[in-house]
Every structure is written in C-alpha cells, then in structure tokens.
Amino acid sequence: MNIERTEFMAWMERIMERFDILKEHIVTKQSRFIEIDGEQLLDNQDVLQLLKISSRSLQRYRTDKKLPYYTISGKLYYKLSDVHQLIRNSLNSKKT
Secondary structure (H helix, E strand, C coil), rough: CCHHHHHHHHHHHHHHHHHHHHHHHHHHHHCCCCCECCEEEEHHHHHHHHHHHHHHHHCCCCCHCCCCEEECEEEEEEEHHHHHHHHHHHHHHHHH
C-alpha cells in the first residue's frame, strides 16, 4: 500500500492537531485543582466521586468531624490527605 507524501503529511498534521488538543485539555484539568502549601484541595464533587458516596454521607462525615473541611469564598474544600486518612480510618475500623 503506497500513499503519497502529501496525503501522509496531511494525516500527520491532523494527528499533531489532536495531540495539541489533548495537551490543552490535560493542562486545563490540572490547573483546576487548588493547592495550599503543596496540598491538593478537593471540592464536594471531587470527594463524592472519589469515595462514591452520597452528598448526605459527606455531610455526615463533616458533622461527625470525621472529615475536616475548609471554606473558601463560601465553597467547601477538603485536603486530599484528609480524605485518604478517612479511608484508612474506615478500613481500620472494619478490621476490628
């Protein structure tokens, strides 16, 4: 199968355009995370998806002080390390 150089170059150009679009998408995804002191902060939606729980369960974790949270401009955030600690504590309590 032979393809002409011009056709090949057109295909390569389309592929490179796709790579550029993917790169922009990745950069925008990475920049949406908020960090404080090098620690990534997650919003409610991030935590709900990560833990696969309902918003009511998340509210219960906050009320029971199982998961510390921070309010910034009226929006709730959670440190990723605190979410990991909640998971570890949950696993440890199930073992006993």
